[in-house]
Amino acid sequence: MSQKKFTNAKIVIFGASGVGKTAFAVRYITRRYIGDYDRNKEMLYTYKMTSPRDEVVTLEILDTAPECSPDDTEKNLKWADGYVMMYSVTDTPSFHEVKRFKDILFRLKGNERPMVLIANKLDLRDARAVSEAESTSLAHSLECPLFELSVADGYQGVADAMEELIVQLRRDFVKCQSAANVSSNADKPRSKLYNMKKVLKKRIGRSHSDTF
């Protein structure tokens, strides 16, 4: 039985403009926080990392442009294996935008997808507009873990969220592999030896009944 290894995964980061998608990707890859980026640009990063199981995995991380067309949104959702859904706790419309992405994703790919929900900019406590309860309830409806964090404040929250996503991606990969193996075994023609055994069994069975 052929067993492929978990060596690569495609991840897409969705979220409204300004929620911190680029800051998140850059923080994960470089561990650094850089305050200002080229806004509204789609970027594809390639990053080689070692998984918690010591596998070297190449990640392609797509940082989407917020102004992309519905067609592009669908294309990106179909392209990816795993999803980072992101909003800012200071920005209620960005919270609702995640719900919109969720509806498209569930329609296209069902609800059992590797995914994490990121509530960013937790450092801006006084400007918080989305409550913890609202965040938790959204995570419930997405059926995925929630990470409330500040990309600006540190690397660890970002690393924890990505580690969780990679664990889910691996699980999904293994599940798909097992399903593929089951179906290829079912399709396999029986071996010659198996067929001969079957014929012999029949003959022996018949000759026994002939005797009695």
Ligand SMILES: Nc1nc2c(ncn2[C@@H]2O[C@H](COP(=O)(O)OP(=O)(O)OP(=O)(O)O)[C@@H](O)[C@H]2O)c(=O)[nH]1
């Ligand atoms: N205070 C605070 N600011 C943040 C945080 N994360 C990102 N920002 C700032 O928010 C602004 C937008 O961040 P980006 O990473 O460009 O956001 P984006 O979602 O990629 O934006 P678009 O390119 O328009 O889609 C920048 O000025 C960041 O410095 C955070 O955790 N806390």
